[in-house]
Amino acid sequence: MIDECRLNMNVETMQRLPRIVVVGAGFAGLFAVQAMKRLAARIILIDRHNYHLFQPLLYQVATAGLAPSDIAWPIRAILTRQKNASVVFGEVREVDVVRNEVILENDRIGFDYLVIATGARHSYFGHDDWSDDAPGLKSIDDATAIRRRLLLAFERAETCNDEIERKRLMRFLIVGAGPTGVELAGAIAELAHYTLAKDFRRIDPRTAHIMLVEAGSRILPAFHESVSSYANRALEKLNVEVRLNAQVTHCDDKGVIINGERMDVGTVLWAAGVAASPAGNWLEATTDQSGRVIVEPDLSFKDLTNIFAVGDTAAVTDSRGIQVPGIAPAAKQQGRYVARVIAARLAGGKEPPPFRYRHAGNFATIGRNSAVIERGAFRLKGWLAWWIWGIAHIYFLIGLPSPLMVSFRWLWEYLTYGRGARLITGRH
């Protein structure tokens, strides 16, 4: 169905080659495809966006620090030289495990091996109707929509003649204090206190009230307690109010209810819950409570040994019993591992040992110049951690188009407080 056209010359050779379909061009899927570069196979990468997204910096687009094209690259551009790979722009609806085909809206694509790397979405814990009033952050369109909301809140406050409404518009609330929530809160605080500080004439953006609300007893719960308290202090320095043990029980277009108390807020952002994409349903597989597929030690599905799940789609306990976290380096490692498994099977050779996760560390930033790094008993906080965070991210770019230009651009935005990307675009 695919490839027959331009490759007429060697259609027969092509059709004899095994077909590997990868769904999702995030870190897991893209690195799986790139690791299969030398395989004598036809690799088809399907995604419903035409770009690979550098998700760790998505919060920067949402807070107007970077432009979308600074952190997203066309998948075709990344794979243009990998001749055994083709890209299909489309959305997978179902998988037919009897005929070994993935089903798109207007097409069916057969496979010998299938890698599902469809990532995660935000979860509202059964309150999906909150998504309009408390948007989450997973795609470029999410990020530009949040950017529009944040900037419009200040614009509306500037022209608002009602004191109470103006105060409401200047309140920003982030639900969930994992790394994304902490990063968003820090970046919004800097947007208000530095970038926008002198741009308005009636309001003073520095009086904006930014709140970070966490249901648990401390922020960054995946980190050590000393890291949590450091991050807490760093946020307070940025004038972010942190509320712990605070449960959001209601959400509408005027605000929220927290621990039974009504609070009028202009902008609510959701960074609380993550749920795997519905890949588990496609295959009626066993999933954990977040909807992630529980996979075998080689990351394949139970009873469907030619189908694999990687990245945020999979719940993986590695060969030493370590629960693999849902972060980019883990996705990358899983993508590469699956490529090795498939290569071994195609070659009829010995399969690699069960997947083993190498933990590089946990990272989180709190505004510019503050970050935390944790790796086992090693913990680093402050500006040095921030620079290591930055360099690690640039290192991570290797293999993507123009890492130097992107690094230069980031550095520029860092030095100029990202004055450039503050555009209100799209409908409002």
Add this chain to the structure above:
Amino acid sequence: MIDECRLNMNVETMQRLPRIVVVGAGFAGLFAVQAMKRLAARIILIDRHNYHLFQPLLYQVATAGLAPSDIAWPIRAILTRQKNASVVFGEVREVDVVRNEVILENDRIGFDYLVIATGARHSYFGHDDWSDDAPGLKSIDDATAIRRRLLLAFERAETCNDEIERKRLMRFLIVGAGPTGVELAGAIAELAHYTLAKDFRRIDPRTAHIMLVEAGSRILPAFHESVSSYANRALEKLNVEVRLNAQVTHCDDKGVIINGERMDVGTVLWAAGVAASPAGNWLEATTDQSGRVIVEPDLSFKDLTNIFAVGDTAAVTDSRGIQVPGIAPAAKQQGRYVARVIAARLAGGKEPPPFRYRHAGNFATIGRNSAVIERGAFRLKGWLAWWIWGIAHIYFLIGLPSPLMVSFRWLWEYLTYGRGARLITGRH
């Protein structure tokens, strides 16, 4: 209504100052405000976008060469240090000339002087229903919508199994061969023939058929004939088909009718007609056939001497009888001129002589490395004209935020064939 809040300290002083309202932050409006920097006045700049747009390069965003934030800057950032100016994000509905107020959706703003610089929109010559099927290019949202259409056309052709439909999807038609039409055609040809050339596996983007359709007898009608024929040859080198004396009489989602002949086309873009924004209607002023206000020699309205029209809103014949063209340098000059007139009136001094336009030349580019410059009898074509065009545009950036970074970015996109900004965003 505006300004009372943060400036409590000197509210009384402020309220005694004359109030100058400028509507529209394009070249004319922005340069008027900047030229009034030292005026003892309260200047209020109103725009329905939060950014100033560098319109001469908008076609680059539409064809994925540059990102929106490369050519648009927040108005507040540009004016942050100009303390006598404030920015209102909103849309003017009407002008009340009896009370001297502009009327916004939720507000009224009084003025002593009013400068209308609301620019132009595309005109479909009475066929406004064509705008969905043949979008024009005036704003950032227009540009990202066109970018999405162009990129989706190739994506759909790649997965299309019907030969005839695939051919239709690969046909691109631009209506109108003024500078914008010529630039769009050249840039789409380069997108197809270079940038995307090797990114697809079934289709060959180099076989895309790009047509430029002009109702008149030659392209670039405002230029000398020898320039038109040079541009024609340059477009043919890029494999753009130019059709002259070709009238579009119908337009729908499958294609167009040209000179009575039906043509199936995947993407139609409109670069044919320009009409002034409805500022003329607000004031019941005399307008020319494009809706531009016919102004007095000092750019004021007849009988409304405290109201001015500048840029594409105004039909200006200067003191030597020259019809001022609708281009950025002309808008800039008019904006600055009106600032001088208002300054003179406020000071009770002698008013400057009637507006006199200094023509720097006509420019148009045809893809990379080909351009034409015309100034009186002087004409330059080819790569040297292209570089002069580029340098002139960078020079034009002076006064806007970070001209160096932007120049660097342009150069980079030029060298790398703008691989970076090819994102399909928004709804489709």
